[in-house]
Amino acid sequence: MSALTILCCPAHYVQGAGAINQLGHHIKQIGTIPLLVSSDSAWNRSGHLVAASLEAAELPVHRAGFQGYTTPSAVDGLVEKIRTGGHDVIIALGGGSAIDAVKAAGHLAGIRWASVPTAASSDAPTSALSVIYNDDGEFLEYRFFPHNPDLVLIDTQMVADAPDRFLIAGIGDALATWLEARATARGTGGTMAGGRPTRTGTALAKLSWELLWENALPAIDAVRAGVVTPALEAVVEANTLLSGLGFESGGLAAAHAIHNGLTAAPQTHGLTHGQKVNIGSLTQLVLEGAPTQEVEDFVEFTTRVGLPNSLTEIGLSPDSPELTAVAADATKEGETIHNMPFPVTAEMVLAALKAIEGISRRVRAQRGLPEPQLIQH
Ligand SMILES: [Zn+2]
Structure with a gap:
């Protein structure tokens, strides 16, 4: 083991009640055609706030659904959507599974990525790695990326509502x-x-x-x-x-x-x-x-x-x-x-x-x- 010590961290971390209203402002610094990834339940609860914030920053609203575990095929499916839609930033809205899938897909597609957790349910949003599972939810592997998310934004009122x-x-x-x-x-x-x-x-x-x-x-x-x-x-x-x-x-x-x-x-x-x-x-x-x-x-x-x-x-x-x-x-x-x-x-x-x-x-x-x-x- 090398004697080097290494620290890595996200470029920006934004937290507070109402932070979601600032999402468009922060995304605009890192991309122009975002792809939002969220489960139906997260989208039903928070999608209107996310869409309003992106629209206020004159960004288009494109969403891909996400369900289940972070599997290799779920990640590859998102990479395909990034390529066909010409997206330059991918945003996870939801819990750890969507966040890990977005990080892995953003890395494979060579674009930037952001975490917008809708609850404080894990420490997945900030890291430069994803945990990959099989279809049955069994641990498969860690995937490591060369950088952390460009943005982690968490609205504490959304956490309180979850x-x-x-x-x-x-x-x-x-x-x-x-x-x-x-x-x-x-x-x-x-x-x-x-x-x-x-x-x-x-x-x-x-x-x-x-x-x-x-x-x-x-x-x-x-x-x-x-x-x-x-x-x-x-x-x-x-x-x-x-x-x-x-x-x-x-x-x-x-x-x-x-x-x-x-x-x-x-x-x-x-x-x-x-x-x-x-x-x-x-x-x-x-x-x-x-x-x-x-x-x-x-x-x-x-x-x-x-x-x-x-x-x-x-x-x-x-x-x-x-x-x-x-x-x-x-x-x-x-x-x-x-x-x-x-x-x-x-x-x-x-x-x-x-x-x-x-x-x-x-x-x-x-x-x-x-x-x-x-x-x-
Ligand atoms: Zn953990």
Whole structure:
């Protein structure tokens, strides 16, 4: 591994209530014939605001629908639309799947790309990589690009209007960032940006963690009330910007590798990225022998947030045969789990996964929290 340290980041990050009204102004700096990509549900909720903003900037409004997982064929389909429409910038409006597809298609077509997340549900919007799945939702590969989005624009009123489960998922994704950056900094591994972690990336990952512990619960209250508060602004920045910069330039480790492994268990396919990542975070804490107080506080906090931290909640148990495949996939060659500051085997991951069920149940009982229940999705 090179001793170089590398930081990469989006060219512009715009956040706030009503930010969507500025979309046309910002897109006009980077292109003239945008292609908007969104699911029907995102378009039905926000399409009129997006169209009005583009029209105010005298930009044409062309939209392509997007459903399902970010698969190689979905990406290739968007490249075809870019070529036939003569587009010079592609904009994702929606969640992580549309955003990852747009980044991959924009790169293949050689045009610029922008992320307009409609919820703070993952840190996908800021990064220079996409996660590609097969048609069944199983992890296939990471694709890396030579630059980050030219623009990330997130309207916090849209976040407040979206279902709370999206924000909760984003909190799960973002909580992992510090745990993984800390582990990568302690070891000798590299980041997704390509070098050793910058101090900046590691510090931003820690800031994300601190903002979440302080603001996550009142931010969820704000979304349930449909309003934007300073706590929600802080969590949106943590979930979208800080977690993105923190993971990409601070390093991923066990939590995301275990997430990728979990996609081998069909029981997990309806879960959000952040829900699966949170199982990975607790498993990483057990795997690294974190202090008992830290493990127990993590179980309590994530239970209060509404994130799963037991096998029961994700449709598995310590006896599930799928856990062997999960542990094997999480420790494949090239997986980020090998950024941990000690060698990790599939047997170690299997043991940690089996252990989290009892830890979660004991901590909940000790701290007056409800027993884990299967998440309905
Ligand atoms: Zn993630």
